[in-house]
Amino acid sequence: MARLLLLACQATANTVENEQKSMQVAAVDTSKVSTDAFLKNRLEIVRVDKKELPDGLLKVQVTARNVRTGFWTQLASWFMGDNPYQIAYRFTWLDIDGMEVETAASTWIPKTVIPGDTVRLNAVSPNPRCKDFTLSIRENDAARG
């Protein structure tokens, strides 16, 4: 019963955004990392990098680490079905006006994160008009054992 209750709390989306915005809108001037309590306690966002490619496309990389290490923590993770941790992520791209750029392929990508492991979530902007991005991360219930 407790497990059911806990699982029910893990279906929210979580986002991380780049701090230095290029878009000219009234955006917050801080790096925005919002995660629910469950994801926050399991997946730590280590850093967010972006690089402009020679052809004007933007490549971003979000580095995250599964911080569920230690015997009791892993035991709890095993009981919860979180070991390894299953997440899904999706990038959303914004133009210089802060408008979302529709892409031909934007879907939730599943990823397995072993406790203590560091993963890098990469994406390349669909066209040179994209200047900013949002990364949404959620627990991937569909992949849980």
Add this chain to the structure above:
Amino acid sequence: MNTKIISLIGITSTALLLTACGPSVKRIDATGNEGLVTVDEVDFKDWQIAAEKGINSLLASGVLNRSDGRKSILMISTVKNSTMQHINTRILTDKIRQALLRSGKVLTTTAVGGNGPDDMASKQVRRLEEDDMFNQSTVQKRGTAIAPDMSFSGEIVQQTSSQGRMRESYFFFHMALTDLATGLAVWEDNVEIAKQGKKPLMGW
């Protein structure tokens, strides 16, 4: 009075029973994670993952940039289906073609393709020069269509295995971009998708 109450309960119970037996259908988010996951088939989510990873890899490679500033003309060749399923690889090729077109790096041609032209019109309208119904100055001329510089092709391979009640499928999406001037592959990548499922003790 009692008869009326009993009748009412009976009608209500029947209605509830019929409702419970009705089909449970709902719309789902096509970009979400709610779709069915099968072991033996390429599900719509698998196509989306393969397309997104392929597009990311292709855009990041930089092979679409030309030194002369002109946009490359891309044709879609064939994506061979080497799985045990009857699948339409167009889901993959369409997503990739649209993404590359929207990237502004290439122009795609529908006048020629690995399985014949996507759009027969380019050829059909040129036959109008034999038709005196049309103003010949408005008919598209021969020798004006632009031939492709690059070709996108691929193959999807499936390998299955099982152990006890556990079944597994491994799908290997191979994608390549060929420079048609030289015949050399200027980009290649693979997307791998593996799925497992356990058969129930009874039934399938």
